[in-house]
Amino acid sequence: MSAGICGYGAYIPRFRIRVEDIAGVWGGDAETVKRSLRIAEKAVPALDEDTATIAVEAARHALRRAGIEPERIGAVYVGSESHPYAVKPTATIVAEAVGATPELTAADYEFACKAGTAAIQTCLGLVGSGMAEYALAIGADTAQGAPGDALEYTAAAGGAAFVVGRDRLLARVEASYSYTTDTPDFWRREGQAYPRHGGRFTGMPAYFKHVCGAAEGLMRKLGLEAEDFTYAVFHQPNGKFPRVVAKKLGFREEQVEPGILVDRVGNTYSASSLLGLAKVLDVAKPGDRVLVASFGSGAGSDALSLLVESRIEECRPLAPSVESMLARKRYVGYAEYAKLRRKIRV
Amino acid sequence: MSVPRFWRNTKARYRMIGRRCRRCGQVYFPPRNLCRRCRRRGELEEVQLSGRGEVYSFTVIRTPPVGFERSAPYVMALVKLEEGPMVTAQLADVEPEEVRIGMKVRSVFRKIQEDGEAGLIYYGFKFVPVEGEHDVQGE
């Protein structure tokens, strides 16, 4: 493949709520939750933030690193399960806000937590085929968990954006492999406020089957093994799943830990694996090989293999690091959290 | 606010694109169609503002106008942009007690208002402090 990443950007909202503050309200045991989910706190969007604002901030960071005029962007795709509108794309808001309009194509994606990697794959195709010179792929979400449900501990907000191109690459995409079936592990009907999920069904038949299917398929396609990768980044619905699947696939802790941030930010859904990738790109060296495997309920996994190029060094400092955004935080209690997430009907 | 009226100003609201008079150099943001000084002799061209500025004055709105009830109390400020013009905007990601005249700020993309639950969402610029961005704040 001749295309790759020439800019990456992340955005994490400032507010956090701790597991203790959610557990306290619903009578859960915080320590049990923290141990089983391996998560301490999650990111909460401000009242004036939504998937569009998060996508724009991430996109602006990515464009700073790409260093291209926004008019040269030929496509924008935003993947989310919390688009502000059911009809009216987030992608056009982003395109307008970054100055890419009017000569471009755009659309929104939905595929649970893998809509962002689906956007990247589309961009790779457009750029690779010459249909677009540069293309912008974003995964962003302001996820909601039903009050009192287990998902409430992890459903979080964040965004990551990637400028795809053929030149100015900071990471070249070696290959892409996807594993997709119709597996209803988690869904939300139109008009419903909160999703439903299949409990333990979300594990082996869903997450693990598809992530393994995609990662193994990718490695087979490239004739590589786990050892050939410097980093492995997985979709992180909690702190347990990515570590378990990494072990299953033969990756060591040192390859996986740098890409994990769920314990401090929660499950950012369409941004989850992409924020992990951004966090890795913040520290990766030229020549490093990175495996990214997303997972979207419904279900599917997109796996990419990236080779980091020398340009990463000069463009990395041009926008805030994931670590700096993780560190920039203010805690809220459950009452303010409920107000911010509009769980209180006015 | 009506849809066409909002849409007409998207460039300014989303991207902080102003106008500069080629004749006298004055920068206008929000943008104008006539240079105040040169009037007909002026020549206005688009200019991209950096979004950086400082707080010139501020207040904390405690009796909010229609549409801002959920947000109160919130900080509103006059921000003097580094290119010269001054703009009225909300300060975000900051507690009222933290705001000072002279505080350095930068622009961010946020929701300004929405027309209820079914109407249009109006996006635009707000400002966040530049100092202390990497600080950890606890309760």
Add this chain to the structure above:
Amino acid sequence: MKRVAVIGVGLTKFGELWDASFSQLFVEAGTRAINDAGIDGTDVDALYVGNMSGGRFIDQEHISCLIADYAGLTPIPATRVEAACASGGLAIRQGVMAILSGMHEVVVVGGVEKMTDLSTERTTQTLATASDSEWEAFMGMTFPGLYAMMARRHMHEYGTTREQLAMVAVKNHENALHNPYAQFHVRITVEQVLGSPLVADPLRLLDCSPITDGAACVVLASEERAKEFTDSPVFITGSGQASSSIALHSRESITFVDATYNAGQEAYARAGRSPAEVQVAEVHDAFTIGEILAIEGLGLVERGEGGRATEEGETAIGGRIPVNTSGGLKAKGHPVGATGVAQVVEVVLQLRGEAGKRQVDADVGLAHNVGGSGGTAVVHILER
């Protein structure tokens, strides 16, 4: 400039007047003014009315014709004048110009606002149209918010204190005790002002003028025609009006209202008077900081000295330059379109010696009316 005589004045009580409709208010004030002038309705050549927003407050535009109709004054020319809170002052100036131009000889000028038929939220929203709708109000700014930012900057630049702002309100409430038409007849203290709820930091509820219904009216005449009706009219000897940017963010300075300064300069020049000769003044205290900015902009005190002057009693009844003997907008009330006319009424009463317990010794008076956060200002100088 040539002098224009004020031969009659009248106003309604200011307050929350549930029983009074818009036109009832104007008719009441107008009738009193015409009685006071001793003229007949048939003597009136033209009508000017100041009103900020009949359209939003009572769904009524075309105010001019409504008033002429309900006042029984058709078919004379009737004109509605609008400049937000300066509508009344502008109407006065239009009346003055109509007479000075020779176009008319006897002119009724009124101001009226019916504000309480809307909820407080909708009223506040309407008042915000005096600011920049696209770039101030839409962004979440409120009218008190604008003046609050001016106050904060004034405190930053000149060291004006919260207590000094409060003293403006205290003084004006004290004055209003002696004004039967005022909305409030209650003495307040600095502690009460500082303890009242915050509206927009640092301004509190008692820093802000209220929502008020009311109307005020004057009868103007050329100096020649005035002789038919009175031996001792009060004269408008100077008039000044100036515009500035609508948005606070477009001003050169937010601690100096250039429109006030420019309007004042024109008025002084036309009257051949200096600020030092002004002996009583009604100024635009929509918020306590407004009075401080006004007396500085008008040159009644040095720039930056407004707070100190208030604190030291210079602007109290009995002080060097009594300001807002009526109670000002704060305590008398602020029916937006009527205020500018009511200010002239007060100055006339003072110059005539008819101000009762709030009487001061004055031969030269000034009325100052501002629109929005300073986008418009109009100043009139009056003398015996």
